[in-house]
Amino acid sequence: MMTSTNTVREAFTDDCADFTAPLAGATAGHLLFRNGASHVTIGSRSGTDELFGAHFEGVVPDVAVDGGTVAIRYRRLSTFDWARFALMAGEHGADIALAASVPWLIEVRGGVSRLDGDLGALELSGLEIRGGASHIELVLGQPRGVVPIRVRGGASHVSIWRPADVAVRATVRGGVSRLALDEQRFGAVGGLTQVATGDWRQATSGYDVEIGGGASHLTIGAR
Numbered sequence: 001m002m003t004s005t006n007t008v009r010e011a012f013t014d015d016c017a018d019f020t021a022p023l024a025g026a027t028a029g030h031l032l033f034r035n036g037a038s039h040v041t042i043g044s045r046s047g048t049d050e051l052f053g054a055h056f057e058g059v060v061p062d063v064a065v066d067g068g069t070v071a072i073r074y075r076r077l078s079t080f081d082w083a084r085f086a087l088m089a090g091e092h093g094a095d096i097a098l099a100a101s102v103p104w105l106i107e108v109r110g111g112v113s114r115l116d117g118d119l120g121a122l123e124l125s126g127l128e129i130r131g132g133a134s135h136i137e138l139v140l141g142q143p144r145g146v147v148p149i150r151v152r153g154g155a156s157h158v159s160i161w162r163p164a165d166v167a168v169r170a171t172v173r174g175g176v177s178r179l180a181l182d183e184q185r186f187g188a189v190g191g192l193t194q195v196a197t198g199d200w201r202q203a204t205s206g207y208d209v210e211i212g213g214g215a216s217h218l219t220i221g222a223r
Helices: 079-089
Strands: 002-004 009-012 016-022 029-033 037-045 050-057 062-066 069-073 094-099 104-109 112-119 124-130 133-140 146-152 155-162 167-173 176-181 184-186 192-196 206-212 215-222
Touching (some): 029 037, 029 050, 029 094, 037 104, 050 069, 112 124, 124 133, 146 155, 167 215, 176 192, 206 215
Parallel strands (some): 002 062, 037 112, 104 124, 112 133, 124 146, 133 155, 146 206, 155 215
Antiparallel strands (some): 009 016, 016 050, 050 094, 062 069, 176 184
16 A cells, blocks of 8 residues: 555556655655565666656555655564565565665665665665664665765675775674675674774765674675
8 A cells, every 4th residue: 555645656466566656846765664674676767757666576565655755664574474475576575766866865674684775876865774684785876975874783694885986984883703895804803893994084975884783794895
């Protein structure tokens, strides 16, 4: 089901649904998952008057649009249910394209099992995951200012790729099994770990990555 202050188009079949909403004058976007998610793919779209487009398979959430905020709420499911629906839906349960003409804050509350974000064409104002994650892979573009990337609740595998000239700082709280930032590589480290590119202190823009609750593998590299 979708509710909106804007005109919204919906298309349903037995096990999937498509949603869109117009930009309608929005100058910034906020993509919010309220109750976590299973498999999520996020990309961008340009040359369109739509705020977003979304395709869901297996589990169809409630979607609400209010101005530039797109709020997605899955009903609460057990781990068994998520696994069952993931098998039904294939690799991705949610495939979302965001308008490249406005900056976006991406927020997941309740954790995510897999998040793939091809965000190189987006202006990202921030990304936060609360409740942990199993697998995150992000491709990022040129930032405007210092952009926070936060994963709270621990993570298993996190890979982040950004342009080679972009400064990065990475902080892991709670220990990490393997950490790589460009050519800097570390094995198992306990407690608080922080690494940064050499130009971080002088940078006026970049990505500030923080993992709270520990991580298994964190890789940050250039593309």
